Amino acid sequence: MKKILKMRGICKSFPGVKALDDVQMDVQSGEVHVLLGENGAGKSTLMKILAGVYRADRGTIEIDGRQVQIRNTKEAKQHRVGIIFQEFNLIPHLTVAENIFLGREPRVLRGMVNIKRLIGDAERVLREMNLHHISPRTLVQDLGVAEQQMVEIAKALSTQSRILILDEPTAALTEQEIETLFDKVRDLKAKGVGVIYISHRFEEFPHIADRVTVMRDGCTVSTLNYSETSDEELIRLMVGRNLQNQWRAQGTPSDGKELLRVTNLSTRSRLREVSLHLNSGEILGIAGLMGSGRTELARAIFGADSISGGDIFIRDKKVVIRSPKQAIDHGICYLSEDRKKNGLALNLSVRENITMADMKAISYKSVINRREESAKVQSYIEQLKIKTPSAEQKVKYLSGGNQQKVVIAKWLHSKSQIFIFDEPTRGIDVGAKTEVYELIRQLARRGKAVMVISSEMPELLGLSDRILVMNEGRLTGTLTREQATQEKIMHYATLGI
Ligand SMILES: Nc1ncnc2c1ncn2[C@@H]1O[C@H](COP(=O)(O)OP(=O)(O)OP(=O)(O)O)[C@@H](O)[C@H]1O
Numbered sequence: 104m105k106k107i108l109k110m111r112g113i114c115k116s117f118p119g120v121k122a123l124d125d126v127q128m129d130v131q132s133g134e135v136h137v138l139l140g141e142n143g144a145g146k147s148t149l150m151k152i153l154a155g156v157y158r159a160d161r162g163t164i165e166i167d168g169r170q171v172q173i174r175n176t177k178e179a180k181q182h183r184v185g186i187i188f189q190e191f192n193l194i195p196h197l198t199v200a201e202n203i204f205l206g207r208e209p210r211v212l213r214g215m216v217n218i219k220r221l222i223g224d225a226e227r228v229l230r231e232m233n234l235h236h237i238s239p240r241t242l243v244q245d246l247g248v249a250e251q252q253m254v255e256i257a258k259a260l261s262t263q264s265r266i267l268i269l270d271e272p273t274a275a276l277t278e279q280e281i282e283t284l285f286d287k288v289r290d291l292k293a294k295g296v297g298v299i300y301i302s303h304r305f306e307e308f309p310h311i312a313d314r315v316t317v318m319r320d321g322c323t324v325s326t327l328n329y330s331e332t333s334d335e336e337l338i339r340l341m342v343g344r345n346l347q348n349q350w351r352a353q354g355t356p357s358d359g360k361e362l363l364r365v366t367n368l369s370t371r372s373r374l375r376e377v378s379l380h381l382n383s384g385e386i387l388g389i390a391g392l393m394g395s396g397r398t399e400l401a402r403a404i405f406g407a408d409s410i411s412g413g414d415i416f417i418r419d420k421k422v423v424i425r426s427p428k429q430a431i432d433h434g435i436c437y438l439s440e441d442r443k444k445n446g447l448a449l450n451l452s453v454r455e456n457i458t459m460a461d462m463k464a465i466s467y468k469s470v471i472n473r474r475e476e477s478a479k480v481q482s483y484i485e486q487l488k489i490k491t492p493s494a495e496q497k498v499k500y501l502s503g504g505n506q507q508k509v510v511i512a513k514w515l516h517s518k519s520q521i522f523i524f525d526e527p528t529r530g531i532d533v534g535a536k537t538e539v540y541e542l543i544r545q546l547a548r549r550g551k552a553v554m555v556i557s558s559e560m561p562e563l564l565g566l567s568d569r570i571l572v573m574n575e576g577r578l579t580g581t582l583t584r585e586q587a588t589q590e591k592i593m594h595y596a597t598l599g600i
C-alpha cells in the first residue's frame with residue numbers, strides 16, 4: 104500500500120501544556136487508521152495541525168512523498184485533507200445546503216450563488232448518506248445533535264479528500280447512522296482515501312480498523328496492525344498500566360426510601376404510560392435501543408418536554424414539573440447527552456464551571472470560602488483525572504473528554520437529590536470511565552437516587568442495582584441486579600418489534 108501521509112517530529116505547546124512531543128504518524132492509501140489515546144493525549148491537537156487549524160512548533164509533514172507546509176485550513180484543503188471536528192463546526196443560522204458547500208458554492212455569472220444547483224447538489228449529498236428526512240433548506244440550528252453530526256459528515260465526505268480525519272464522529276449517532284457512516288468509510292477506503300479515525304469506542308474498531316496508532320501524554324507510543332493486537336494490549340499501551348477488564352460495583356442494599364415515582368407518564372412524541380420508582384441509595388439503569396424513548400423519559404421527568412399524561416411524585420408528594428428550572432428546584436438534575444450545549448460556560452474556568460451550580464455549598468453567610476472552594480475543585484480534578492494545567496484554565500482549552508468530566512463534576516457538586524445521567528461516559532476514555540463509575544456509585548452511597556441511561560451494556564450491568572428496559576416508548580422489562588444479563592436485556596429491548 105502506498106504511503107500518502109508522513110508526519111515526523113511534531114511538537115506543539117500551549118501556555119502551560121506540552122500537547123505534542125515528537126509525534127510520528129504514517130497513513131497509507133486505502134486504510135482506516137485509528138488514533139487512540141486517553142482524554143487529553145493530544146489526538147485532536149495533532150489532527151488540527153494536519154488540518155491547518157494550528158501550526159506545529161516543530162516537525163515535518165509529507166503528503167505523497169513531498170514535504171508540505173500546512174499553514175492554514177485553506178492550504179489543508181488544497182492538499183485534500185478533510186476533517187470532521189470533535190466539536191461541531193457548522194454555522195447554526197445557515198441552511199444545511201449552505202453549510203455543506205460553504206466556501207465552494209456553485210456560482211452563476213457575476214459570482215452570485217446558484218441557489219438551485221446548491222439545493223440540488225446538497226440533496227444529492229444528503230441522499231448518499233441516507234439523510235432523506237433532512238431538507239437542504241432547513242437551518243442547522245433546527246436540527247438535533249445526531250442530525251447535525253450527520254450533516255457535518257456529509258459535508259466532509261463531499262469534499263473529495265485524499266486524507267479524511269474523523270474525530271469522534273459517532274459520539275452522538277444512532278446505531279443506524281453509525282452503520283451508514285461505516286459503509287461510506289468502506290467506500291472511501293476502496294477509492295484509496297486514507298481515513299484517520301478517532302474514537303473511544305473499542306467495539307467499533309473490528310468493523311473498520313486496519314491499523315492503530317496509540318498516543319499517550321503527547322507522544323506516540325506505537326503503531327500496530329489491528330488484526331495482530333487485542334483490546335487488552337491497546338488499553339495497556341494507552342494508559343500505561345493494566346486495567347481491570349470488568350468493573351462491577353458493590354451492590355447497595357435497596358432499603359432506601361422512595362425519592363421519585365412516576366406513574367403512567369406519556370408524551371405526545373413517544374412515551375407510553377411509563378411507571379417507575381427510584382429509591383434513595385439506588386442506581387436504576389435504563390436500557391433500550393436507540394429511539395426506544397430513554398432520553399424522552401429523562402426529558403419528561405426533567406420538564407424539558409411537556410407530558411400528555413401521568414404523574415410525578417417526589418417523596419410521595421405529587422409535583423408539577425413544567426420546566427427544567429422547576430425540576431432543579433425539586434432536586435432533580437439531568438446530565439444530558441448533549442453536554443456542550445447544556446452544561447458548560449466555555450469561557451469560564453474549570454473552577455467556576457464546577458462551583459457555579461451551587462455556590463452555597465462553599466459559602467458561609469454568602470461569603471465564598473475560597474480555600475474550601477479550591478480544595479473541593481482540586482478533589483474533583485484529581486478524582487476524575489481532569490487533565491488541565493490548573494483549576495483556572497478556561498474550559499474551552501480542555502480536550503473534549505476533559506470538558507465532559509467538568510460537566511460531571513459540576514453536577515456532582517450540585518445539591519440535587521435525584522440524578523439522571525444520559526450516556527455519562529460518552530467521549531470519556533476507558534481509563535477514566537472507572538473513575539466516573541466510582542463517583543456515580545458514591546452518590547448512591549451518600550443516599551442520592553440515580554438513574555443511568557446507557558447504550559453500553561457492560562456499563563449498565565456494572566453500575567445498576569436494577570435495570571428497566573424500554574422499547575418503543577414503553578417499559579418492557581424489569582431486571583434485578585442478579586437477574587440481569589446482556590441476553591435478557593436484548594430480549595426485552597427487542598420485544599414487540
Ligand atoms: N487551544 C489550547 N490551549 C491550551 N491547551 C490546549 C489547547 N488545545 C488543547 N490543549 C491541551 O492539549 C492537550 C491535548 O488536547 P487534545 O484536545 O489534543 O486531546 P485529545 O487526545 O483529543 O483528548 P479527548 O479524547 O478528550 O478529545 C490537553 O492537555 C489540552 O488541554
Ligand SMILES: [Mg+2]
Binds near residue numbers: 146147148189503504
Ligand atoms: Mg479530542
